[in-house]
Each structure stands twice: as structure tokens, then as C-alpha cells.
Amino acid sequence: MSDEDRRDSLADQAAAWVPPWERPRPPAAEPDTADVTSDVTAPSPATDDLPAQPPVQEPESAALPADLDRAEPDRAESDRAESDRSEPEPGEPFVGESSEAAGVPRRQSAGRRRVTAASEPAPELSDTELRGALEAILLVVDEPVSELVLAQVLEQPAERVGPVLDEIAAGYTTAGHGFELRRAAGGWRLYTRPEYATYVERFVLDGQSVRLTQAALETLAVVAYKQPVTRSRISAIRGVNCDGVIRTLVTRGLVEECGTETDSGAFLYRTTTLFLEKLGLNTVDELPPLAPFLPDDVEELADATR
Template sequence: MSDEERRDSLADQAAAWVPPWERPRPPAPEPEPEPEPTDVPSDESAAVPPAPDTEGNGAQPTRPRPESGIAVEPVPGEPVPGEPVPGEPVPGEPVPGEPVPGEPASDVVGESGAAVGVPRREGVGRRRVTAAPEPAPELSDAELRGALEAILLVVDEPVSELVLAQVLEQPAERVGPLLDEIAAGYTAAGHGFELRRAAGGWRLYTRPEYATYVERFVLDGQSVRLTQAALETLAVVAYKQPVTRSRISAIRGVNCDGVIRTLVTRGLVEECGTEQDSGAFLYRTTTLFLEKLGLNTVAELPPLAPFLPDDVEELADATR
């Protein structure tokens, strides 16, 4: 084939070419008619009666087979079309744990411990709802009275009303009046002991009229007393507290360092800071001092005026 014939053949093919979008579409094939079923009974629309339930749950409804439309018995373990499957959400009903559209997200904790309606943030632990402690049962007056008496018999120092109320889990408004009632009852009955306030608390004490018998039993012939110097130093601290050693020595006229150490060792005097100007240690009486004297506060100490001599001003001028 020559070159001219080849060019004419290509030109004819190009002129006869039709684009695909302009080509005519072939006609669609006609659907074949479905054969009529010959094994379906005339009353095919009637459902097969339900089979008896052998497990005692009642008869289960039948469901039609999709391909033939014949009512058949349900197969155990398979879901029935049109009925909700247990454990799956029902369309149109809110799912537990998910926020409802149009409503603000609540900060409520579900059974699993995660917040319902609150997005989970990384690094934030689950919130737990702890049940509030149950309130302590309220004791009757007789039970509360017996509990107070039992505690007061074993204490070795005065105990305050607040501590007693916390231990018994009862309001302090009940404990205070009942302690007053108990103390009045002991006094009216004439017991050998009494309940009274001392050092900011309550404690049982023997009555003063029986002090000689108690002293005879406790001491058993031994005399454990403070010296005259110790008593004088203790009196100065009690009435002038807080006071320094140099001030005590100036009042007594003698050095009192050894006496102060003795009172500190016995627990009657304690340090309570330093003086701002000189930096010397300050001393004051302790709660043991109030307990031994049967006082509630230092303000209950007797006044000194009746015990001072008549010529105290002359003595003060002479010492100057």
C-alpha cells in the first residue's frame, strides 16, 4: 500500500468516527415474567399456627420469609424482623450515657462512674460519688449520762466538753447541761467525790472534807511537799506571769534559778517565749498547776491585798 492510499484510509476512518456520547444506546432487555409458584396452597396468606413453647415463655409469633412470603416458625437465637433486639438502641429513644439534643449536658455520674453528658477529657480521672456518712444515732439522756460517767472515771486530766461531744458523736449543746446536772446530782446525793470544772475541762475530784483520809492513803506516811522557797517562787510566777527569772529574783531578793528548774521538772511551771527587749525566757504556770489547786483559770486565784502587811509601802521605800 502506497503512502497516498494509507492517508486516504486514515482520513476516511477519522471522518466516520462518532464520539461515544453521541452514539445511540442499545435498547434495555425486557424483564422475564416470574413463574407462578405451584407448591403454595390457596390460603397462602394464612399464617402457620405458633408452635408450643417448651420453655414456658409463651408462644412466639411467626415471621414471614422474605423471599416467599410464607409464614414460618421463628428460629431460636435469630432476631425477628420488625422487633427490637435486646441490647440494641431503639430508634427514636434516648440512649443512656449520651446527651439529648436540645438539652444542656448534665454533670451526672452514671453507674459506670463516667460523667453522663460531659465529654471525656484526656488525663482526667473518673468522678466517683461517695455516699454521705450516716449520722450517729442520738443517745438517750440515760445512755449519754452513763457514757460521760464512764469516760470521766478513766481520764487522767480534765477533758473539755468539745472533746466529750466529739468522742460520743453528740452535739455539744447536750453535753454541757448534762455535765452540770451530773455535778449537781453528786452534790445532792452527798457522795465522797464531786464533778467540777478545772483547767478548762471536767474531772472527778474527792471532796475536801475527806482530804485527810485520801492523803493518808496516798502518801502512806511519806511527805512530798514543796519547800518554802519553791512555794514563794511559784506564787510569784502565778501572780506575775509571764515573768522572767531576773524579775522573780528581784522580787524575792535571792537567786531562784535552781527553784525554777525544780518547778519546771515537776510540771508546775513552763517556758512561754522570750522577752522582747532583753531576750530572757518568760515563765508561766501550767494546767497541772490549775488542776492541783482545783481552779479553772488563773483569774480564780485569791487576791493578795488581804495578805499584805500594813507597812508595805514603808518596806518598799526601805528596799530602795
């Protein structure tokens, strides 16, 4: 066989080649492949004198353009179907088949995740329990405590704590106890009754008491009624220098600095919460008026000092 005949034979074989996916399914009984193999591989008489040629392999690129055109859409459709199957559901992470086969557990979807329950509100106390809890706290406080702080500690509404405190105070007064619940310095605290002050002083002080001097009391009164006030103003009212007395009152916690004066830059002083607590007052507005204690000729004395 000449080279041209051999090329024509190869071209015919390439043209007659059908892709595997388009070939018809073989029947149930498989044909005898021995005859087919003998027909294909047996050399023809005309080629006995030629050297043996290697078996011809069907080139993959020998498919006609029409076959390629038919094969590409099918392959694209299969790719799209595979991508649709592998696309994760909304709200669920993607896990491939290979990861499942490898033993990787599928992550739980966002919609199925367990949500931690919010902290439940504290149970509401009964009136008896609330009253007992308030009395227990008030027995250990060392300074007046506000209704808001008590409500936060007991986890109860603030509007419920106030009326209960009023009932407790009224109950102590009605029962005639030696102590009372009183509002002072913006909060509540237990105090001994004034009629038993003599016995309390005798027990606590044992005949020894540290009292403020007359100068300290006068200076403290000026600060209480004129606050905020500077040291020069206090000295002008009292007629003497009061620097040492102011230092003593600041050390005892009855007076504190509260800024500076705009014009002169001098320090301003005011009374503290401890001052209100010691006097049993809620605010400085409860201080007694000064008019009953002033002399009748106060205007004449003021003119004389000028």
C-alpha cells in the same frame, strides 16, 4: 470497525451509563440474560477478521457532571444521617455499633450512675445514755477534758453536753458522794472531796509525801501572780537567786517558758495547766487576792528596799 467508530461507541456507552442508585428496580420476573449477553458479547460480521478484543469495562469516572452533581448531595445527606445516628446523647458516652457487635458493654450514662449515699449522722443519744457515756469517759481520763472533746467523741451537739455535765455534778453533790465532778483547767474531771483528803493521802502516800520546799512555793506564787515574768524579776521580788528553783518547777511541769521579753530578750515564765489542775482552779483569775495576806506596813517596807 475503525478506531474512530470504536471510540464513538465507547463514548455513547459512557454517556448512556446510569449509576446503580438511579436505575429502576427490575420486575419480579428476571429477564432472560442469555439474549442480552449474546447481543452484547456476540461479534459483528464486520469484525470477524479483527483480533478478539477484551470486554469493555465501564469506567467509574465516565459519569457526566450532572450525574455527579446529583450523586454528591445524596451521599452527603446519607453521611449526615449516619453521623446524627452515631452522635451520643447528652451525658452518655459514645459507643459504636462495632464495639457492641464485638461484645463491648455500653458504659452506663452519667445520669444513671449509682451515687454512694452520704454517711448518715450518728443517732441522738437519750439523756440516760448520754449521762452514762459521759460518766464512763470521765472515769478513765487522766486530765481535765473539755466539753468540745466530749461532744466530738460522742458525736453529740456541744451545747447539749454542757448542761448534762452540770446535772451530773449537781447530782453528785446532792447525793453526798465521796467524789465530785468539777470544772478545772478548762475541762471536767472527777476529784475526791476535800473532807476525805486525809484518808486518800493515807492510802496513796502511806505516810510518805514529796512536798515543795518553801523556796519553791514562794517562787511558784510569784510566777502565778506576776506571770508572765522573767527570772530576774522573780529574784528581785524574793531577794535571792532563783535559777535552781525555776529549773525544779519546770521539771515538775508546774511552770513553763512562754516567750522572751522584748527589751532584754530574757525568757518569760508562766504556770501550766497542771498547776491549775493541782489547785483545782479553772483559770488563774480564780486565785485568791493577796491583799488580806499583806502586812500593814507594806508601803514602808517597799520604801526601805529602795
